[in-house]
Structure formats: structure tokens, C-alpha cells
Amino acid sequence: MPQPAPRRRPLASTLSRGTYPEYRRIAEILRKETVGGALLLLATVAALVWANSPAGPAYTALRDARLGYAPWHLELSVGSWAADGLLALFFFVAGLELKREFVAGDLRRPSAALVPVVAAFGGVAVPALVYVGVNLAAGSDGLKGWAIPTATDIAFALAVLAVISTHLPAALRTFLLTLAVVDDLLAIAIIAFFYSSDLAPAYLLLALVPLSAFGVLVQLRVRAWYLLVPLALATWALVHASGIHATVAGVLLAFTVPVLRSAKNGGPEAGPGLAEIFEHRLRPLSAGVAVPVFAFFSAGVAIGGWDGLVSALQDPVALGIAAALVAGKAAGVFSATWLVAKSQHADLDSDLAWIDLAGLALLTGVGFTVSLLISELSFGPASPHGEHAKAAILAGSVTAALLAAVVLRARNRHYRRVEAAESVATGDADGDGIPDAFERGTAG
Known part of the structure; x- marks a missing residue:
């Protein structure tokens, strides 16, 4: 008698719809970052136009003008103040977001966190290997720039999404x-x-004193800016004086901020915690001021006409960055996600296809803010390699954005149908304030 075929275990779902509160929170963040991305693009264009105009020397003079106080290494150029100071705020907000994701967001579940975390590691490792491979093959002295193409600029990427609608x-x-x-x-x-x-x-070691004091105050849920801001500035100044890049102070400060409300204040169910409150207040300042100002003082690359462009294209540093951003980043994110899914015997959510992930992986090649920062740390703001690196970051990011736009735009009709299914208007039959589509698809 023939045996019945064994029943196949249903595939787990990767990148499935998350919870409704997470959906609303992400939507709010993306709206703010999209506006910041538009300002970032405007600042970049303004810097490029000014640096390559007859008034270019005035731009360079402004960027290199020195301000500040010599002790503690705080006499810096205007461009360095933007990179070391303003980006510390950017990383403070990023640290708040990361901590909140892993403490109270959907990513507190290891199964949900695994895919984006592994994809991020793939998106760092593969571009670095591509860059190193190009520069080793050419016998270049630019290997210290290996980390330049490893970052993704979320504001720039969201600006691209806003443009292609x-x-x-x-x-x-x-x-x-x-x-x-x-x-x-x-x-x-x-x-x-x-x-x-x-x-x-x-x-x-001295930086631990104001950092600890800041941590104690925020753990007590103190919000007084006149207490927290001086401690944060002292931590930043001492970290900067220690020789570690001052933006690290932003992340360290963010990690001390509590995500959940204390029990005496009603616990997690009583409303947003201090990390979310700080993030809500500071994200507009980070996305709307800090990042665009940094971009303005970092993206002003004097191309030098046709000869300058040819010189940049012949530099292995520039070629490695462009190849890593366009090909390496996409390959790293896509392959890491695919490997995680297959190792878990999982498949993409039914709303998605692998071509969607390919388009998103291409979009991660839009490396800008942090890439520009690392290029300055690698080669200095005025070295030939540094100028070529900045030009390659711009060229590679634009190329990656255009390729991603082609893929994602081709799927836009499908995305519109999925979005309609996800919207609040899909119905709330049980009257609990959560769309039924999310109650059916919360598992993830």
C-alpha cells in the first residue's frame, strides 16, 4: 500500500509585516527623515555649485576658518566643528533609535532582529573587501580608506524614495x-x-565623570536641559581630547537613556519613555540642521574641470569606493539576507519578491554622511585622495540611487496595492484601533 507523501513543513516568513505600533512609529520617523533628506540634497548641491564657481576660494576659506579654544584640542576649522560636533548629535539620535529598537521595538525578538543585523554586517564586510581588492590590485597606497563605502545614508536614501514616489x-x-x-x-x-x-x-577616564552623571540623571528621568546639556558637552569635549573621534560620545550618551518608563511612573504602558521623548525632540534638529550643515561643508569638492575628473577616475581609491557602493553594498546586503532566510528554511513574506530586496539592497549603496566623515578621517580634507574619495562617494551614491529607482519604480504598482492593504482604512472589525491586516500579519 503506497505511503502518503510526507507533509512539507510550511516555510517561515522573512520580512513580514510587523506590529501596528511599530508601523506607525516607523512611518513618523520616515516622514521626518524624508524632509531632512531633501535639505541634505539641497545643501550638497549648494556646496558643489559654490566650490566649483569663481567664488570657490571663498567656500574653502569659510570651511577652513578656525574657531574655538586651543586647550583640549578645541581650536577647529568650521568644517571640523560640523564633522566632530554636529554629527555627534546625529549619532546620539541614531543611538537612541537603536536602543529603542532592541529594548521595546519589534527587534527585541531575536528572530526579527537577525535579518537586518546580519544584512548590515554583510553590507559592511563585502564593500570593504571590494575596496581592498581594487586597491591591492592597483598597488595603491589608499588602503586606509577601506571603511569609506561601508555606510548607508538613510536620509539620502529616503529622499530618493520621495523623489520616485x-x-x-x-x-x-x-x-x-x-x-x-x-x-x-x-x-x-x-x-x-x-x-x-x-x-x-x-x-x-575623565569623560566617564560627566557621562556617569548624565546617565544617573536620565535614569532618574530628569529632563532639565540646563543639567543634561552641559554634561553632554563636557563628555563630548573630553572624548574629543582623548583622541577618539568625538561622535563616539553621542552614542555613549544615547545608550545611557532609558527606553521604558519607570514602574512608579506607570511602567511601559503609561506612554513613551525618555529615549523616545528625546528622539522626538532632537530628530528634527539632527535631520534638518546637523546633517545638512555637515554635508554643506564636506561635499564641496572642486572637480577641476575635465582634467580633474579624469584624474579622479584614474585613482584606485575613487574606483574602489564607486565599485563598493554600487556593487559591493548591494551584493553584501542581498546575499546576507538570502543566506539567513535559507538557513532558517524561510521565504519572503507573501507580499514581497526577491526583486524587491534587490532594489532595496541597491538603495543601501547611497552612502553619504558617514562615508564623507570617514574619507576625511582617512585622507584629510584637502589631500588628492580625499578629494577623489568625495567625488567617488557622490558618483557612487547617485549611481546606486538611480539603479535602485529603476528597480523599485518598476514594482511601484505592486507596492501601491500592498500599501492599501496596510493602511488604516483597511478596516477594524473588532474596534480595537488596530487595522485587521496587522492583526493577521503580526507574527513576523
């Missing part, structure tokens, strides 16, 4: 945002470990 499904938007945040954390770790010099341990 793609209705990206919630699961992919959450994946993109989480991957970019983890990417930023990996970048700051790389900066701390590989791009710190002339370490002064005494200053680093």
Missing part, C-alpha cells in the same frame, strides 16, 4: 531603517577602533 511596504521600510541604524553603529565602532589616534587615556 515609491509606496514601499512597511516591512521593507522597517528593514531599511533598522539596517541603516545598525550600519551607523558599526560605522561608529569602526571610527572608534580604526580611526582614533594620539590616544590620551587620562581624558578618556
